[in-house]
Amino acid sequence: MADKIKVAIIGANGYTGLELLRILAGHPQVEVVHASSRQYAGQPVSEVFPAFAGFYDGLVFSGAVQSADMEAEVVFCCLPHGASQEVVPGLVEAGKKVIDLSADFRLRDPAVFKAWYGEHKAQALLSEAVYGLPELYRERIKGSRLVANPGCYPTSVILALAPLAKAGFIEQGSIIADSKSGVSGAGRGASLDTAFVEVADSFKAYKVGGHRHTPEMNQELSLLCKTQMSITFTPHLLPVSRGILSTVYAKLKQHVTDAHRFYTDFYANEQFVRVMPVGRFPDINQVRGSNFCDIGVYVDEVKNRLTVVSVIDNLVKGASGQAVQNMNIVCGLAEDTGLKGVPVFF
DSSP states (O other), X not given: XXXXXXXXXXXXXXXXXXXXXXXXXXXXXXXXXEEXXXXXXXXXXXXXXXXXXTTSTTOBOBSSOOOTTOOOSEEEEOOOTTTHHHHHHHHHHTTOEEEEOSSTTTOSOHHHHHHHHOOOSOGGGTTTOEEOOHHHHHHHHTTOSEEEOOOHHHHHHHHHHHHHHHTTOBOTTOOEEEEEEOGGGGOSSOOGGGSHHXXXXXXXXXXXXXXXXXXXXXXXXXXHHTSOOOOEEEEEEOXXXXXXXXXXXXXXXXXXXXXXXXXXXXXXXXXXXXXOOTTOOOOGGGTTTSSOXXXXXXXXXXXXXXXXXXXXXXXXXXXXXXXXXXXXXXXTOOTTTTOOOOOOOO
């Protein structure tokens, strides 16, 4: 058997880093050789997180972010927005294949990035970074040095609209996305807003009109529609640990007799997008712990309005699973390697 691909995870103690460790523990062609965490530097991974006992017993958290001297061939960067751009250029220069899970390289226009996140310090890499949504950019991802892993909300919304958007049927200015996410989407950092007592038995909208994933969705939907698109996006917080359900609405330019067929044809060869039968709509439980995006489609033929319901696990297809899917593509592996598990549906 060929040597395993050596992998590093920078920022391995957050939810996306831990999910990467979980997924990669079952990946037959990967060896995790480096995991960084300032909080747990010097401590064995399996002692800090006992769920990994027997899987990472020899792996110790490192506090330093290394680059040229790092043994890994592929690096998953799970640092906060703004921090990745400080680290990624050195990793790319050192010849590493980088999958970045922050927003630092998703937006192509540095002016748009500045408006939402602040000044970009590695603008030279923005034009090289490939947006890591395999269903749309698979050929560009192959052999790429830097993949910008999509956000969780954008993954659910873009996949929900891609078939009819690419066909040119979406009316400009008509897209509304009403999305609900589990609490893990906010990360592991302590916050009163995501504390159990605050979230349990509750349901609320947040960052109305100002969520940072909005320009990412505008960018990708504009590219699909070949015209400038602007989405109305409202995220909500569900009292569950993981999962996203997005209900997406759009006005159609013309009558579409069989929208469901557009979806089944568009995703016919996609392993991780499952289109529900006509009249059925997905539940977040049916994708929990998996890399699937499940989609249900409805068109009101009187109003000529499209309604799509899509569900993903925000930590898997919305983050770490998609990152592994991208790594598989970059490294020439079968796309579903390490990602074949059945969802944990109860």
